[in-house]
Structure formats: structure tokens, C-alpha cells
Amino acid sequence: MATILTHPIIPLTIGLIASREVLPWRLVLVAMLCSIIPDLDVISFKFGIDYGSDFGHRGFSHSLLFAAALASVLCLFSKQLQSQRLNVWLFCFIGAASHGVIDAFTNGGLGVAFYWPFDNARYFFTQRVIEVSPIGVTRFLSERGMAVLQSEFRWIWLPCTFVVASFHTFKSFFK
Numbered sequence: 001m002a003t004i005l006t007h008p009i010i011p012l013t014i015g016l017i018a019s020r021e022v023l024p025w026r027l028v029l030v031a032m033l034c035s036i037i038p039d040l041d042v043i044s045f046k047f048g049i050d051y052g053s054d055f056g057h058r059g060f061s062h063s064l065l066f067a068a069a070l071a072s073v074l075c076l077f078s079k080q081l082q083s084q085r086l087n088v089w090l091f092c093f094i095g096a097a098s099h100g101v102i103d104a105f106t107n108g109g110l111g112v113a114f115y116w117p118f119d120n121a122r123y124f125f126t127q128r129v130i131e132v133s134p135i136g137v138t139r140f141l142s143e144r145g146m147a148v149l150q151s152e153f154r155w156i157w158l159p160c161t162f163v164v165a166s167f168h169t170f171k172s173f174f175k
Contacts, residue, residue, distance in 0.1 A: 001039060001058070001109065002102045003133045006152040008032035010098040011091065013160040017167040023091060024082040031095030034070060038062045038099040042135055052110055054120060057135075058103060063116040067096035102156065108132030130155050 015028030041061040049056050060066055071093035075085045083091075100112040104125045109132055111122025131151035134144055 007035040011095040016164045027081045027083045031091045034092045034095035059113045060116045062100040062112045070096050106130045106132040
């Protein structure tokens with residue numbers, strides 16, 4: 001898995017280039033939270049649920065169906081999020097689904113159950129360039145944790161920063 005510091009970068013990047021009419025800051029923040037929620041499944045380890053189980057880490061909570069269900073529930077709060085239901089659904093879906101996408105680029109674990117419950121297989125992308133984060137605070141606060149952050153910075157933070165900077169630079173030329 002990637003760190004909880006990095007998962008919100010995808011919805012934040014989109015939020016930084018979208019208009020406030022389409023994506024108000026409240027919605028951006030909720031989508032950032034959606035990008036973290038799938039990793040609440042680490043609690044399954046405390047209950048003795050096997051990693052490879054449908055309800056284990058990177059199982060159902062990392063699926064596209066889970067992202068769609070979470071986004072659907074959050075549509076109930078479209079007024080509070082100051083946005084249209086479709087915008088809430090799309091952006092929260094992207095936030096939650098981006099979690100599995102990032103995890104599928106990591107070099108550890110069992111893969112991501114994108115298509116649960118229709119397919120229980122776990123998937124990785126062929127390019128697994130992101131160092132997998134150790135689970136647990138004490139393991140993360142180590143040399144290994146620093147290597148993970150460096151990897152995430154290189155493969156996620158820098159490209160997203162480039163996208164935002166390029167967008168705003170390009171936009172300023174056409175004002």
C-alpha cells in the first residue's frame with residue numbers, strides 16, 4: 001500500500017485544476033478522505049482475517065464496486081457539499097478508486113481486488129514502481145518508511161505537481 005499522505009494527492013491534484021463551481025473545496029476534502037477510506041481494512045489484521053480473504057487488506061474495500069457504493073452514499077450529502085449529485089458521485093468515486101490504482105503500482109502485497117465480487121483475483125500493474133509502505137506507525141517511522149516516501153514523491157507527488165503547474169501555466173497564457 002502507499003501511505004495515507006500520498007493517496008489524497010490524486011483528488012487534490014484534480015481539485016487544484018478544477019473550477020470551484022464544479023468542485024467546491026468541501027467536495028475536494030471529502031474526495032481526499034475517500035482516497036484514504038479503503039485502507040481502513042487494515043483493521044482486518046486485528047481480527048485475524050487472512051490477507052487474501054475478500055475482506056482482508058486490499059480486498060473488497062479496494063474494489064470499484066466499493067468506490068461506487070461509497071460515492072453513491074455521499075450523493076446524499078450533495079447540498080452540504082455544495083455540488084450537484086453527479087459531481088459528488090464522480091469525484092468521490094475517482095477519489096476512492098484512485099486508492100486501488102496507486103496500490104496496484106506498488107511492489108508488495110497480494111494485489112488489488114478491483115473487480116470484487118465478480119472476480120476475486122488480485123491485480124497489479126506491470127510497472128510496480130512504488131515502494132510498498134510498511135503497515136504500522138513504528139515500522140513506517142524507519143529507514144524503510146523514508147524510502148517509501150522518496151518513492152512516492154518521485155512517482156506520484158512530482159508528476160501531480162507538474163500537472164498542476166503545467167495546467168496553471170497554460171491557463172495563464174490564455175487569460
